[in-house]
Amino acid sequence: MRSSFLPFSRPAIDEADIQAVADVLRSGWITTGSKAAAFEEAFADYCHARGAVALCSATAGMHLMLMALGIGPGDEVITPSMTWVSTVNLIVMAGARPVFADIDRDTLMVSADGIAPLITERTRLIIPVHFAGAPADMAPIRKLAAEKGIALVEDAAHAVGTEYSGRRIGAEGTTIFSFHPIKNITCGEGGMVCSDDPKLLDRIRRLKFHGLGVDAYDRTMQGRSPQAEVMEPGFKYNLPDMAAALGISQLRRIESFIEKRTLLARRYRQALAGIDAILPLSEPAYPIRHAWHLFIVRLDTGKARMGREAFMAALKERNIGTGIHFKAAHVQKYYRETLQLPQGALPNTEWNSDRILSLPLFPDMGIEDVDEVVDTIKEVLA
Secondary structure (H helix, E strand, O other): OOOOOEOOOOOOOOHHHHHHHHHHHHHOOOOOOHHHHHHHHHHHHHHOOOEEEEEOOHHHHHHHHHHHOOOOOOOEEEEEOOOOOHHHHHHHHOOOEEEEEOOOOOOOOOOHHHHHHHOOOOEEEEOOEOEOOEOOOHHHHHHHHHHHOOEEOEEOOOOOOOEEOOEEOOOOOEEEEEOOOOOOOOOOOOEEEEEOOHHHHHHHHHHOEOOEOOOOOOOOOOOOOOOOOEOOOOOEOOOOHHHHHHHHHHHOOHHHHHHHHHHHHHHHHHHHOOOOOEEEOOOOOOOEEOOOOOEEEEEOHHHHOOOHHHHHHHHHHOOEOOEOOOOOHHHOHHHHHHOOOOOOOOHHHHHHHOOEEEEOOOOOOOHHHHHHHHHHHHHHHO
């Protein structure tokens, strides 16, 4: 058994990251300023996006996006139930109705074929979710949204560095990223909206900071003279420079992070191949670069002769941490009671929701850690 606990994720923080944050602390300007602006520029450049707006979280980005698109009572938003519940919460709090598309059983992502039958005259927005570092098949989804005149926003919380058909996620359309500590790069907390629609970005930028007519940091208006005007009611969702400096430093290493994650993921796939009770996700058949944000497997509870929770507890007792990404939104208590979808309404989603778990995967792991996880899985299943 391992002598120390191996978490399922740990941010890769080095001395350069620490120094970048310390420099901001010593600068006398620690809230949103030049570092946040530089992070927006660097991230947009990395994704080949037309523009970007940094925020305190991806959830903030989704909230502002729903507002900017005018989503409200009577509207329907199509998205998977296999996602972090914040998106569904925001749809409901906007007064709209979430409409859940089932996912592919083995990639956990929605498709145009699954979305199309759900479209009604009330459908105002489609939110596909890129999952675990792999991209959804966006070309058919974009075509469908364009033909129907429906807004499309990609949830790319798992997809920093992911590529689809030779282009980075974020290079086309409108996309929301997350920099939570378990993501491929982190700001501690943070998010980014990328878009090729400059008017939409201007609205997001205004809404993120009280509805002011200038950004929280505007090179031409330092000192606030004259005082900026409120153009509409807004929020306080700006990203401070302390967080942005960490993001800039992390972004410089994103390619090495992905390279290491890929190496570890390949080792997992090789080592788990002979374990019948463990079912890794399938990689999509269309051209992609997987960023390996998570290494997700499903437990075949029949072959394992135990449930997922017992399996995860047994790994934890042996100093191996795991996670669940995710328990489907529609089976969470609130949505189970309010939406009252019949059991089996989303068969692939529900099957995975009962069996899914994430194994340890982060850049500071070694190949020997992967081998130890797999050996421990074999021991528990035996």
